[in-house]
Amino acid sequence: xxVSLGELAVRFGCExxxxxxxxxxxxxxxxxxxARSLAFLANPRYRPQLTATRAAVVVLDPQSxxxxxxxxxxxxxxxxxxxxxxxxxxxxPVPVPGVHPTALVAHGARVDPTxxxxxxxxxxxxxxVGARSYVGxxxxxxxGVILAEDVRLVAxxxxxxxxxxxxxxxxxxxxVIGSDGFGFASERGTWLKVPQLGGVRVEADVEIGANTxxxxxxxxxxxxxxxxxxxxxxxxxxxxxxxxxxALAACVGVSGSTTIGKRCMIGGMVGIAxxxxxxxxxxxxxxxxxxxxxxxxxxxxxxIPLEEAHTWRRLVARFKRSGRLESRVKRMERAxxxxxxLEENHD
Numbered sequence: 001x002x003v004s005l006g007e008l009a010v011r012f013g014c015e016x017x018x019x020x021x022x023x024x025x026x027x028x029x030x031x032x033x034x035a036r037s038l039a040f041l042a043n044p045r046y047r048p049q050l051t052a053t054r055a056a057v058v059v060l061d062p063q064s065x066x067x068x069x070x071x072x073x074x075x076x077x078x079x080x081x082x083x084x085x086x087x088x089x090x091x092x093p094v095p096v097p098g099v100h101p102t103a104l105v106a107h108g109a110r111v112d113p114t115x116x117x118x119x120x121x122x123x124x125x126x127x128x129v130g131a132r133s134y135v136g137x138x139x140x141x142x143x144g145v146i147l148a149e150d151v152r153l154v155a156x157x158x159x160x161x162x163x164x165x166x167x168x169x170x171x172x173x174x175x176v177i178g179s180d181g182f183g184f185a186s187e188r189g190t191w192l193k194v195p196q197l198g199g200v201r202v203e204a205d206v207e208i209g210a211n212t213x214x215x216x217x218x219x220x221x222x223x224x225x226x227x228x229x230x231x232x233x234x235x236x237x238x239x240x241x242x243x244x245x246x247a248l249a250a251c252v253g254v255s256g257s258t259t260i261g262k263r264c265m266i267g268g269m270v271g272i273a274x275x276x277x278x279x280x281x282x283x284x285x286x287x288x289x290x291x292x293x294x295x296x297x298x299x300x301x302x303x304i305p306l307e308e309a310h311t312w313r314r315l316v317a318r319f320k321r322s323g324r325l326e327s328r329v330k331r332m333e334r335a336x337x338x339x340x341x342l343e344e345n346h347d
Contacts, residue, residue, distance in 0.1 A: 001025060002036070003088060005057055009073060012081050014059070018071025024056050027086045038089065040082035059085065092152070095134040106143075124161070142178070148204070160216065166204035172232070174211040177202065181215035181238025181256060194218060196238060209234065209250070218256075225262070243280065
């Protein structure tokens with residue numbers, strides 16, 4: 001759809017430097033934009049592309065506006081403003097009300113007349129599909145699932161019994177919500193399955209990436225709070241609680257009964273041990289291992305950066321010898337009558 005720059009400026013609180021009657025109808029990168037394109041500049045790395053862009057208009061901050069060769073929408077947060085404008089120019093598909101002839105809806109399930117159930121989807125007894133929700137092809141809703149209004153299950157999503165998804169939740173293909181948690185009791189060298197009796201409660205405006213899995217609680221529910229964003233290929237263990245507006249990047253693993261606070265950012269491939277608590281406003285950089293609770297906001301890292309292979313092997317050899325070196329230093333300090341600094345650190 002085409003929208004005038006004047007309308008965009010008023011709607012999103014931007015300063016317009018250009019013709020308010022000019023129209024844009026799609027978004028594009030700075031490098032590949034054309035005469036009806038809207039582009040944005042948020043990362044300084046792409047500033048060299050600004051001078052040659054052919055975009056009709058660029059969304060950028062005041063510091064970059066003077067270097068823009070075309071029309072500009074000037075604002076303090078270009079990326080967030082771009083996201084809102086892109087949603088206007090490229091709106092999400094609107095559900096076409098109805099149930100496809102190949103879908104299976106069990107007796108006792110309720111599908112709102114404004115919702116869409118696509119081909120080969122199945123909906124179990126006692127489940128509820130809310131207003132304007134979309135259940136994509138090959139999705140499966142088990143018994144007693146509740147979808148609030150405007151939920152979108154893209155395709156091949158499995159939602160197990162008793163799971164609740166709040167308003168405007170989006171779930172991408174292959175995700176599984178509410179499978180049994182990894183609960184087993186050891187008994188004489190064998191494993192006894194512990195019944196997983198809780199559910200999963202996903203609050204409003206959560207987005208869940210492709211092939212992500214969220215386990216049901218052992219007794220109480222696993223909870224994903226309002227506005228949290230989960231990337232692809234994430235494992236969330238049973239009885240985990242993820243705070244509102246936290247964001248987890250791809251391949252994060254969260255072990256059972258861990259609580260992640262609000263507004264946290266967890267980098268890719270972070271591993272979080274079980275029964276921990278992470279405070280609000282914590283940032284954990286990629287590939288870190290979290291083995292203890294974090295009680296204060298801040299940025300935390302636990303990975304060793306990449307090194308050239310020969311250098312890395314030498315570092316590993318030094319790590320292995322560090323115990324012998326520590327013992328030698330302690331003996332020397334004791335012989336000199338000096339209290340060991342290493343011992344002081346453990347007092």
